Amino acid sequence: QQQVKQSPQSLIVQKGGISIINCAYENTAFDYFPWYQQFPGKGPALLIAIRPDVSEKKEGRFTISFNKSAKQFSLHIMDSQPGDSATYFCAASISGSARQLTFGSGTQLTVLP
Amino acid sequence: DADVTQTPRNRITKTGKRIMLECSQTKGHDRMYWYRQDPGLGLRLIYYSFDVKDINKGEISDGYSVSRQAQAKFSLSLESAIPNQTALYFCATGDYNSYNEQFFGPGTRLTVL
Numbered sequence: 001q002q003q004v005k006q007s008p009q010s011l012i013v014q015k016g017g018i019s020i021i022n023c024a025y026e027n028t029a030f031d032y033f034p035w036y037q038q039f040p041g042k043g044p045a046l047l048i049a050i051r052p053d054v055s056e057k058k059e060g061r062f063t064i065s066f067n068k069s070a071k072q073f074s075l076h077i078m079d080s081q082p083g084d085s086a087t088y089f090c091a092a093s094i095s096g097s098a099r100q101l102t103f104g105s106g107t108q109l110t111v112l113p
Numbered sequence: 114d115a116d117v118t119q120t121p122r123n124r125i126t127k128t129g130k131r132i133m134l135e136c137s138q139t140k141g142h143d144r145m146y147w148y149r150q151d152p153g154l155g156l157r158l159i160y161y162s163f164d165v166k167d168i169n170k171g172e173i174s175d176g177y178s179v180s181r182q183a184q185a186k187f188s189l190s191l192e193s194a195i196p197n198q199t200a201l202y203f204c205a206t207g208d209y210n211s212y213n214e215q216f217f218g219p220g221t222r223l224t225v226l
Contacts (some may be wrong), residue, residue, distance in 0.1 A: 009153065032213050043117070043203050043217030046142070089155055093213045100171070101215060103155040 006104030023090035117125030117218035
């Protein structure tokens with residue numbers, strides 16, 4: 001039961017380009033939507049997160065766009081750099097629950113120099 | 114020193130063997146989690162614990178057991194390993210005050226022959 005669907009599975013972008021990763025969720029009770037970044041040989045680490053009371057959150061080159069009515073959210077990486085090459089996971093959780101994160105299937109991003 | 118450590122980092126074992134993966138944390142967090150990562154499936158929750166006396170099953174607990182020996186230690190056991198348990202296993206910690214952010218260890222790559 002995939003409650004958070006992520007696409008694409010892999011993405012190749014030229015340096016300086018925009019990387020866009022999309023996620024869709026089914027459970028309308030979700031109210032916290034983080035993105036995790038994972039480098040090879042490392043565990044995932046929180047990159048940026050958003051709550052549904054805002055439609056966009058920006059931190060440096062990374063932006064989350066959130067569409068509550070469509071139950072979709074996306075990660076935009078502006079001016080993509082080779083150092084951004086990693087696997088990205090979207091996730092969702094419910095406040096007051098066991099703080100369980102439901103993860104998407106992951107996107108392997110490669111930024112070409 | 115790393116905040117969340119996992120041992121071993123790599124393990125190859127045979128079908129039917131009992132295996133224990135260990136996780137230790139110095140973050141002082143009360144919540145600990147075990148996930149497995151498979152290509153194309155993202156991260157799936159196996160077990161989680163809110164304190165030493167609290168153990169909860171996650172999405173895919175069958176074939177696994179856990180022990181919370183202390184606030185800082187959470188171990189995952191495979192009582193009788195089978196090949197489809199070959200995966201990357203991650204331990205994570207969380208804190209009530211850090212909302213839903215989870216902090217991941219470096220992972221254990223387990224191969225069951």
